[in-house]
Amino acid sequence: MTDFADFFFAQAVASAHVQFVYDLRAGRVVFVNAAYERILHRPVALVNADLPALLAQLHPDDRAYLAHYWARWKRDEITDEVEVRLQHPGQPDQWFCLTPSYQLLADGRVLLGGSLRNISVMKRYQENADLFNSRKNATLEILSHDLSGSFILMQQIAGFLREEVVSPPLSRVPEMLGVLETTSQSSVKMIRELINLEFLTSANTDLKVNRVDLGAVLREPLDQLQRGERFLGHEFSYSLPAEPVYANVDVNKFTQVLINLVSNALKFTPDTGQVAVRIVAGPTVIRIEVADTGVGIAPDMQPYLFERFTKARRPGLRGEPTTGLGLALCKTIVEWHHGHISVESTVGEGSTFTVEIPRAEYSSSAIQAPVEALPLFE
Known part of the structure; x- marks a missing residue:
């Protein structure tokens, strides 16, 4: 021995x-x-x-x-x-x-x-990687919304022209308008599949939890979305806690949850509508609210929203396709973080999705104690 x-x-x-x-x-x-x-x-x-x-x-x-x-x-x-x-x-x-x-x-x-x-070098690499992913995912969502809107508009115009314009005999105009309509529809589907694949890939990786200031790590994607407001076609705003508030999260996955909730709000809110994100620190939990002034969700559909391949799925106001997986994945990721997700909605007035996750573990007595009061420092 x-x-x-x-x-x-x-x-x-x-x-x-x-x-x-x-x-x-x-x-x-x-x-x-x-x-x-x-x-x-x-x-x-x-x-x-x-x-x-x-x-x-x-x-x-x-x-x-x-x-x-x-x-x-x-x-x-x-x-x-x-x-x-x-x-x-x-x-x-x-x-x-x-x-x-x-x-x-x-x-x-x-x-x-x-x-x-x-672990200073590793933490700096991780922070840079998280920042890059946050910017990338927010930018993809902005581009997706902007490009989808353009293709959907082309699809609608092509359909209108095909029905309203009388073409001469043997003209290929109806055929070409049909191709334009189909191509636009396929492009919208491909764009949304790319975004959904990014979310699915993120959700299927191992959970890597770190204690982070949640307001600080979510500020970047929210700022990106606000800068992309003119492409989104909506008024977008956000508010963060005045003081640092810490939670144990996988930054990449949790950012994807936030972006997915914002994406849903944009899909079901008419142009010139409002989407707002609010992050509020409570005594034991942090609450993230994503509110919109959209079309709302029927009461009989709300209990099914977070199910996989939910029967509550529906295309966006501009024809954006949906798989019925997004909110189910959000719920899974939130629960991995020991949290809870819920919705309140009124048809014709809008919806508010709320995520609550625990604050990083602490005790109230420890919060008040100065450093010198710890036994380690006696």
Whole structure:
């Protein structure tokens, strides 16, 4: 057993990540490896004296979150990793991932160990990828709506001309108008299938959840949609919480849910109508509302809206096709996030779809506690 202990101790000492052990009763770090000095740029010998200054660098939005995590960690109630940020004046935030461990010794002492990994590069890549996907999906929706509208208009004009214009004998005009009508119809179908495929592909990938400021990550696609207002043909507006509000979400999937709900609102709202998105932070949940001034949904159809291949499906006001899968996928993704989706609608007045998901876990006492009040910092 000594050989095994020596082996794992040697691994901890040589690790490229910060490895540490904290004695809960003594209130002291009793082991930390050399990576502490290399990564955090603080002397190993002063680790206990440096703790208050080091943890004072925590991002303000992460302090209550870490306090709640710490309270559960010392009761051996967690195994999940936690990600936190350290702030450095004039430099980007430094991201760390903490993997916890808990050991109850024979004498009743509790040791809290862990591995601290610098994940700053990975987080920046992830944030850039999420931002790119958000912009791409919002832009695709804008282009889809704009192009679909043009093709639907051509289809309608071709149909009107084919019925109203009297062509000379043997003329190929009716045939060509029929081709134009059919081609326009096929183009609209192809465009919507492309958007639906993008949504389906996103929904079928593994869930990658991160704790994020929901208002900040949804601002970009909402801003894109607002900039594309002249192409959408509707008045589009949105409002976000004044302060950061955190949730555990897969950014790409959740953004797709939002865009899908906005897309539905656009499809069933006449030109010059209004579509508005509102994100509201409650005590324990975050509520996302997508409201429109469209045609509304009949009461007898509302219970079936979120079923796969629902009988409530119908083409958009401009002839946009639907698979009956979109809202069912939205419901599935929302439920993956431990949330709930609902609808309120009045025929002729419009609809409001509401998504509620939990705020990132915290306790009210932790929210109010200053950093110095945490046992770790005593």
